[in-house]
Amino acid sequence: MWRIALSRRETEDTRRRQLIETTIDTMAEVGFVATTLGQIARRAGVSAGLVAHYFGDKDGLLEATMRALGARVSRGAAARLAEAATPRARVQAIIDANLAPEEFDQRTGTVWLAFWGQTLHSQRFKRVQAAYQRRIITNLRHALRQAAPLQDAQRIAISIAAIIDGLWLRATLSGWSETDAAAAVRIASEFVDREFTGLGPRGAGSGKMTGSAAQAGTTGGMQRLGAHIGGRAVRVGDARTFETRNPATGEVLAEIEIAGAAEVDQAVAAARAGQRVWAAMTGSARGRILNRVADILRARNDELARIETLDTGKPIQETSVVDVASGADCISYFAGLAGGLAGEHVDLGPGAFGYTRREPLGIVAGIGAWNYPLQIACWKAAPALACGNAMIFKPAELTPLTAVKLAEIMAEAGVPDGVFNVVQGFAETGRLLTRHPDIRKVSITGEVGTGMKVMADAASTLKYVTLELGGKSPLIVFEDADLDNAVSGALLANFYSAGEVCSNGTRVFVHRSVKAAFLERLAARVARLVIGDPLDPVTQIGALISEAHMEKVLGYIAKGRAEGARLVIGGERVTDGALARGCFVQPTIFEASSDDLAIVREEIFGPVMTVLGFDTEDEVIARANATPFGLAAGVFTRDLARGHRAIARLEAGTCWINHYNITPIELPFGGVKLSGLGRENGRAAIEHYTQLKSVYVALTDIDAPY
Ligand code: NDP
Numbered sequence: 001m002w003r004i005a006l007s008r009r010e011t012e013d014t015r016r017r018q019l020i021e022t023t024i025d026t027m028a029e030v031g032f033v034a035t036t037l038g039q040i041a042r043r044a045g046v047s048a049g050l051v052a053h054y055f056g057d058k059d060g061l062l063e064a065t066m067r068a069l070g071a072r073v074s075r076g077a078a079a080r081l082a083e084a085a086t087p088r089a090r091v092q093a094i095i096d097a098n099l100a101p102e103e104f105d106q107r108t109g110t111v112w113l114a115f116w117g118q119t120l121h122s123q124r125f126k127r128v129q130a131a132y133q134r135r136i137i138t139n140l141r142h143a144l145r146q147a148a149p150l151q152d153a154q155r156i157a158i159s160i161a162a163i164i165d166g167l168w169l170r171a172t173l174s175g176w177s178e179t180d181a182a183a184a185v186r187i188a189s190e191f192v193d194r195e196f197t198g199l200g201p202r203g204a205g206s207g208k209m210t211g212s213a214a215q216a217g218t219t220g221g222m223q224r225l226g227a228h229i230g231g232r233a234v235r236v237g238d239a240r241t242f243e244t245r246n247p248a249t250g251e252v253l254a255e256i257e258i259a260g261a262a263e264v265d266q267a268v269a270a271a272r273a274g275q276r277v278w279a280a281m282t283g284s285a286r287g288r289i290l291n292r293v294a295d296i297l298r299a300r301n302d303e304l305a306r307i308e309t310l311d312t313g314k315p316i317q318e319t320s321v322v323d324v325a326s327g328a329d330c331i332s333y334f335a336g337l338a339g340g341l342a343g344e345h346v347d348l349g350p351g352a353f354g355y356t357r358r359e360p361l362g363i364v365a366g367i368g369a370w371n372y373p374l375q376i377a378c379w380k381a382a383p384a385l386a387c388g389n390a391m392i393f394k395p396a397e398l399t400p401l402t403a404v405k406l407a408e409i410m411a412e413a414g415v416p417d418g419v420f421n422v423v424q425g426f427a428e429t430g431r432l433l434t435r436h437p438d439i440r441k442v443s444i445t446g447e448v449g450t451g452m453k454v455m456a457d458a459a460s461t462l463k464y465v466t467l468e469l470g471g472k473s474p475l476i477v478f479e480d481a482d483l484d485n486a487v488s489g490a491l492l493a494n495f496y497s498a499g500e501v502c503s504n505g506t507r508v509f510v511h512r513s514v515k516a517a518f519l520e521r522l523a524a525r526v527a528r529l530v531i532g533d534p535l536d537p538v539t540q541i542g543a544l545i546s547e548a549h550m551e552k553v554l555g556y557i558a559k560g561r562a563e564g565a566r567l568v569i570g571g572e573r574v575t576d577g578a579l580a581r582g583c584f585v586q587p588t589i590f591e592a593s594s595d596d597l598a599i600v601r602e603e604i605f606g607p608v609m610t611v612l613g614f615d616t617e618d619e620v621i622a623r624a625n626a627t628p629f630g631l632a633a634g635v636f637t638r639d640l641a642r643g644h645r646a647i648a649r650l651e652a653g654t655c656w657i658n659h660y661n662i663t664p665i666e667l668p669f670g671g672v673k674l675s676g677l678g679r680e681n682g683r684a685a686i687e688h689y690t691q692l693k694s695v696y697v698a699l700t701d702i703d704a705p706y
Pocket of ligand 1: 367368369370371372394395396397398425426427428429430431434444445446447448450451453454467468469470471501502503603605631670671675676
């Protein structure tokens with residue numbers, strides 16, 4: 001099945017590429033106006049219906065062509081940038097890519113010029129053109145920031161982009177008589193050389209950066225980030241700021257501008273305008289754009305995973321296979337559902353019928369926690385946007401970086417301006433969103449106490465809420481369980497992301513007859529876990545999010561000891577060598593004989609597992625449910641009847657039988673009791689991002705008693 005699906009997709013990709021090439025040829029020959037869908041179909045030897053099937057309409061085909069041209073230049077730039085070691089070489093890489101012989105020729109130049117002419121009158125093309133322009137300026141500025149102050153970097157970046165555009169334009173208009181690609185590269189390079197000389201020693205040197213900040217894309221000076229509103233970065237000159245740090249080293253990664261009431265109002269206004277455009281598109285059209293977002297996320301997986309690791313302290317071996325991928329999968333999933341959103345027809349007899357329309361809510365606020373910053377942003381944005389809403393997202397103040405990347409990627413993929421916005425800040429910024437009268441819904445991931453405050457604030461304007469909150473989930477290992485699988489499950493349930501996972505099964509109930517064997521195998525495997533530099537691919541346990549949080553976790557470990565739990569393994573902060581600069585705590589296992597200890601009752605959100613014994617099924621279910629939380633639960637048993645029976649009795653929103661913490665996008669995720677309201681993922685999320693309108697349609701005269 002899979003092979004067949006793959007090869008069909010490959011054939012479709014080839015067809016799409018061929019049609020785009022034919023479009024480029026046609027436009028180069030006959031120009032923009034004379035290029036028609038029928039003509040392209042004829043030249044490509046296919047039916048006009050097939051072209052429409054792939055691209056929708058002529059504008060869809062032309063937009064895809066423009067994107068293909070932009071993507072080709074980007075690929076060329078990325079390949080050259082990977083080889084470039086110094087700021088000067090990086091700038092050269094961008095010039096070489098844009099003025100490469102295959103780009104700087106009559107055919108390509110003519111087609112670009114045709115697009116530029118149309119850009120002024122087409123929102124669709126304007127978005128693609130703006131994304132392309134943004135990318136070249138960002139790449140140039142990023143390269144230049146290592147050698148020049150911000151203002152100079154911006155000025156020189158714009159000058160270089162203008163020279164490249166100007167060279168293209170002149171060459172095309174002059175019939176390619178003035179310059180060829182090599183001469184064009186020389187002209188641009190001479191300008192850059194002069195500018196670098198003018199920068200003095202900082203520019204003349206390589207401006208090399210070392211260490212993780214360089215790899216994260218931060219600059220030699222500190223990167224300053226603000227909001228992303230209406231499709232572009234918005235800077236507030238006199239904003240209050242805070243710093244975001246790498247918890248593995250203490251190093252400052254960026255300075256972040258706090259959004260106040262003015263920026264939140266600006267975001268709401270942009271979202272209102274963007275949502276009108278977005279909601280007017282068909283679901284399939286929105287889905288096509290969202291699929292591009294997912295594609296770009298996957299293409300940039302390694303770069304985004306690296307930033308996430310720097311910002312959160314989580315091991316790169318997790319972020320590079322989970323965080324970005326799960327976000328992209330979620331966006332693809334909801335992109336697929338977007339075209340199928342529908343109401344229902346209701347038969348009301350011969351004289352009438354009714355139908356329902358599933359409509360977007362409007363503007364939705366997303367507020368994120370710090371443990372899965374990009375994934376949370378995607379999990380909230382995907383259903384919201386698929387349903388035609390606009391979103392204003394506030395990441396947690398400890399992890400502000402990747403939400404902005406997501407906003408940039410949305411813009412690049414063609415999501416209309418204002419549909420996905422990011423504001424930065426602390427709880428006050430969050431409150432500005434939850435209390436804003438024009439925002440119709442808020443979806444928050446965070447602590448139970450925060451969820452309660454958000455719900456109370458949302459009540460004043462009667463907003464819908466989705467609350468993804470904390471937990472203290474049980475994992476039950478029956479005596480007939482495959483013990484190695486159960487140990488694997490307990491490890492997955494506790495030590496991923498150094499235990500900073502809301503659904504973690506931190507109360508591990510093991511049948512007394514197998515508890516000693518379970519503990520022995522568990523401790524042996526925990527002893528082999530690798531704690532270390534999160535950027536090292538062999539590291540399995542990275543840093544906790546902050547010093548304050550590490551102190552909280554260490555405080556719980558001290559409490560566990562003081563209250564009489566037996567420490568099986570771990571229990572200490574790790575300060576070997578360079579790790580002393582960061583927030584590292586050993587994976588820790590306690591064995592406890594009472595459910596009343598603080599480590600058994602309260603959410604620790606760190607690498608601390610407690611193993612408890614039990615004798616009967618009824619007893620363990622009662623103890624598992626004796627908590628105000630209800631996010632998740634797991635059961636290990638070979639007796640599937642018992643597995644289903646136990647799960648049915650457990651008070652939890654997200655459950656596993658013979659596994660733990662696996663969260664396929666296709667399954668709804670969320671909690672019961674104090675762990676939350678509403679669901680993310682799965683078709684169920686659609687209910688939480690749409691509202692129903694009922695319509696009664698009379699087919700006969702009205703029989704009125706008046
Ligand atoms: P917090 O509750 O501290 O913060 C969550 C977000 O809410 C942050 O962006 C925070 O801003 C913001 N915020 C805080 N107060 C308010 C307010 N009054 N109004 C509006 N926004 C506010 O959670 P953490 O970031 O510490 O995340 C850890 C918690 O999240 C744990 O309890 C964990 O279990 C839970 N979680 C739940 C998940 C689930 O799906 N159920 C998944 C992941 C985590 P800032 O921090 O910037 O000040």
